[in-house]
Amino acid sequence: MLGGILNKKHKIKGTVVLMPKNVLDFNAITSIPDGGIGGAVGGIVGGVANVIGGVVDAATAFLGRNVSLQLISATQTHGEKGKVGKEEYLNSHLPTLPTLGARQDAFSIYFEWDVNFGIPGAFYIRNFKTDEFFLVSLTLEDIPNHGTIHFVCNSWTYLPSATPAALVKYREEELETLRGDGTGKRREFERVYDYDVYNDLGNPDGGDSRPILGGSSNYSYPRRVRTGRDRTKKDPKSETPGEVYVPRDENFGHLKSSDFLVYALKSLSQSVIPLLKSAIFELKVTSSEFKSFDDVRSLYEGGIKLPTDILSQISPLPALKEIFRTDGENTLQFPPPHVIRVSKSAWMTDDEFAREMIAGVNPNVIRRLQEFPPKSTLDPTVYGDHTSTITKEQLEINMDGVTLEEALGTNRLFILDYHDAFIPYLRMINDLPTAKAYATRTIVFLKHDGSLKPLVIELSKPHPGGDNLGAVSKALLPATEGVESTIWLLAKAHVIVNDSGYHQLISHWLYTHAVIEPFSIATNRHLSVLHPIYKLLYPHYRDTININGLARKSLINAGGIIEQAFLPGKYSMEISSVVYKNWVFTDQALPADLLKRGLAVEDPSAPHGLRLVIEDYPYAADGLEIWDAIKTWVKDYVSLYYPTDASLKQDTELQAWWKEVVEKGHGDLKDKPWWPKMQTIEDLITSCSIIIWIASALHAAVNFGQYPYGGYIVNRPTLSRRFIPEPGTKEYDEMVKDPQKAYLQTITPKYETIIDIAVIEILSRHASDEIYLWERDNPNWTTDSKAIQALKKFGSKLTEIEGRITARNSDPSLKSRHSPVDLPYTLLLRSSEEGLTFRGIPNSISI
Template identity: 35%
Template structure:
């Protein structure tokens, strides 16, 4: 078929005005008999206005003596813009994969030409939506100095003072006033440059907007007819308790009130201390304020926003989001319902248990900071607290330290920022928390001492003091609030943003610039980069920007990103490999080789009795796992994570084995060497340490496994539990407005008022809940680890088809075996850290591979929670939320 005929057919389609769907063309071309195997084709869009999305192309010969039955696939999935805008034709390659030195002669120049286009010259002026340009830039787009000095922020990156990973260059014009070196933001929040193939689909973008609108309505819109709290809880209470004795329908409200009176009487009794100290007051004394917060989640009808809340939201959320909230509420009263956060779903006071506080360091939303207590840590304590003050604690820690069962949660780095942070309604300490695990208590860990620090010249007395668990119960609980606040800020800024979103972005840019689409490693990594550049751009525009949501919610305020820059100085890529991370933190130790076999056999024997589905592949996987031994066997994040890590490593090894036969193949791969060099010298130019020397097959596998782990397992572990744990603000308050109370403020009649004034204000708490809800949701087009994409992943073809498909199927089977292992462990009642007092099964690293498609819970015009726990939806391939 000639070009003019194809152009005519395209115009016919564009003029039909039909809903978006896949349109299939069948075309015939005439070529000479000796044309050979097609390896690439060129497309030119001659329409002057419209782009089109080319999904795939399949070519095959109709009459050829040797190649008649053979089909040649081209997996395109890319936007083709008018040539009058782009100035060049698009090149698409077949699905056959080649290392650079194996590229057929006819494709060599095309391969290089396509990469040069993506690398792009340093163009001046704003880039257009059709520009396929991948380039690096510093973080100079977070501030808005034209609004005033309070919106100014330092440039992050290319600086010894403020080092940072590079971001995708968006080429917005620089500020016209104040500071010309700083990039201005887009005119509207959702209008910024992202290369066409990196943009999330319009459907997903709209789904994210709708989720944001729903969350704001659900938690910020005031209720029109508030029911009594007990009436809200009554159905849930009846379901959980009363129906065990009589049919649910037979219980009246009078019966419920009688049962409630018994429960209330029991709760007024003093509870024994879990650590042998004085009895502590029952949480029912604090019932009023906490039940008021629980009211945020109640079924209710809502009406228009309060004026004060609306004014605050106007400064925080994009105008189109707020307009949609207002428009939705203006139509009619909305009935909304919220899924209770997991931490209070079973027992609203479970979060205050000592064991639950410790468990969340191993299985909560930030299980990556705790480390083993070292002698050097104790030396620091001894310097600060000489004599009798530390004697009891040293005695308590002697035995656990010898047994490697003493731990520390160290947030002391905050201290140097406190002079800048404290004030304007924020009262923060830098904290260091000592915890111990007791084998007799099934490896539950409990805090035994908390150090709270202020800058040396702070007013009001001592700058550092130690609070021990046997002190005043009120003082102890309030000290734990400050620990949780420190940990929440570190989690958001470092564990979540910096160590996943930010550090991966340069890898994506380098992959697009240096690895051809027909390079095997490009194909391997591509599913793990889906939507990340776009979601990061959204984060910079809404959450991380000056005066944005995170600065409003976190106690670190305007110094939030500066703090993450400070902690980037410690970042090393090699330490993000899960085994290396666990060894570095002292949460695991190397297992010598003769222990590997016995450890493996012990695990296999245990699995035979509990899981008859254990397979030979699973045994092989555990043999690799046994190279590290966990200090705490009941460390859910590490236990499940090591299995996921090993499954990924096995898949990457088998995949790379198809293309690389020895170390020389890796050394001679010019694209891989340029890719790795550019990541270090441009993408992460501020970090000179922690890089593998990719000259061997083993180091290449380790680097790729680490990268895939960060984008999948690590991100899932630190992201999708946010609503389950952080959706209950008293469990993880993002800021506190009071230092520890003075003695007279700790009397019973004053303490509830103190706690209320200490926690964030109601707007901040409700906004935090809405944000946690948004960030914890999976979108309907999510692609999960080991699953088939809803759009059907491109086939692996030609010589590599059968072996890659076979190895990928083994990867999937390994993940399914891990699912069975996790389910079995979650049934084991002695593994207290997998459930805890809040009865939350640990499923943040549950692959859920057996489900290839997930129904969405969205119903047009309805606002209601997910029907299944949002913590249990699987591990996405990529950082796409």
């Protein structure tokens, strides 16, 4: 009802809905939901209480003079800022409303009304207790001459130029709070977003230093959230190891089972791994080596027997109950990986080896071979000549009568090339206690039925006389019988060890997790929660800063899980830094990536304007449909707010955001000419589309297949410990006698295998309340009906794409989807159930 003229004593009723911390806690691990950050204390549209504390009674803890609100006028000013009303306190706890979730509480509040106040457009909220809560909404009833006002965090949208004048200063002040002043140690309750280099991976004072990544020409890297911890004594540029700071808005709010998964990673690194290490190496309750492939499969079919005291320390950890299956026989057991659910041996075939290059967990490295022999991009003055030694004759043996020239001319040769990525570090890697590895090149041939078959594998080592003398290389050909078949299987294992390390460090960590964090930081620092581009991008940052912080603490740190279980060891992050120097933001768009790798050619008559060179390329075929849907959604949304290029150029927040992304967030690459200039609407559409693609579909493609393929370690080994034995040696004779034992003594041993598959099982799982591409966790994420309709259109398009992907997976003529292991390509199906599903595209990099 509309009110009339009221006296100054008239009261306006409000209803405050909040979520107490105690309903969110799981061992003090909490996160904030999309659409849930208003401006925080002192900001716009409410927010998070800016203090920290313990567990409280949700129904009563905030009554009395514990939580106050002050309305801010959007139409009447006091000086340059909107007029601020009288401070009022929560009045009473309301019975649970039908519209409230089970974890939300409603409270009444009454505001003294002044006829000269105008229309409320924001409010301050203060918490005087030491107990955190998350603010959901505020509803004001019967505002005179206006009616009801409903504040849902993040629901209102204004460009800076369209913000009510009375709220402009509050908008600016909130962003200043989020930026901080760049000094001091960040505290747990703060909401400050700032940048720093990766200077917290090593422990110089403990004798375990690592190079600082970022800020130097030698070690370029994206920036991460600044923590401001104390510096180490031995290296004043390095931070001491410890708890990682995560801005409070990033880890407080939703009861998300990914928090349980994060907790599982913490428990694994801090508790379980030391116990398993003692069980295998100290107690010797189990051999440190697998004896046969059946022995490996016992991890899933029978489990590993552990002492009762060790298992009893693992079992009570709630987050690990789904990861480690235990029973009365004191066994530790994993779920069977998808790759061996139908056939226990199909992984060994050449068809499967080649198929996983385009439909496996790392499908975006293979490229078309456009010159022969393959050449190197390494500096010849430093590394000598690294041109491939593979010959024309070696290739043509298995090319079905096609000549090399014909195959190159008809785009039928492709290469998986890890030579240049590993050679600069290979001498150092091979000096590690157990590592013995090659740098590999693998050439495959496109058959008439659309499938791929390997032709040759080149294995290279640095020249013993010095790096400047090039490489010592040998080429191996496929074989199906005798000792040659064992040698060929070992050669494929060395290729996959290269692929596994590159996948985890580059395709997964660097190209998704690490490169997205600077965009998230800059978005929070320069785009108000009221900004339309903030609303577009924020869902795609959910939990990323949180999971990246955990990775620096337990996964990619010195001595962490990655260094223990993957080939490059302590050089892992250095290698990713070298690769980052050649990262190009605009090439991350899937069409640009495919064109650059020669896997597509421009064709205006073809779908998406591209014709795939390998027609049956599941990652590309499905991905292009997802890419087009994302870009169309972004274009539809952006056009609602930017009618002209001039309107974009005049957006001060947007320009500040992009300038800082380039100059600070990715500052080591700031002078590269390929950065969009953010001067046109197309610049904005392309940039936002790339950000969303990386955070959603690209991450899904390289993450959620990790356990289905890599959970069976013989299919995707992560370590190589022996070179291929030479004739006349004891190792060669042993290989002839027992091929399986020789294979298992070459690849990842038992302890590292258990670590690896435990981690990738956690990483491959979906949370129970995962938010998938196009979904929002709050239907009131915006009040703009046209934006809501555009999002619905996006969702409908994705549903149609799911249907087409399912149809392709049912087409028996598509060999890459009907493989020897019987695994259709499902990683780019948008939706998923909870758990280990081998499908689903979350909005963000949340695990």
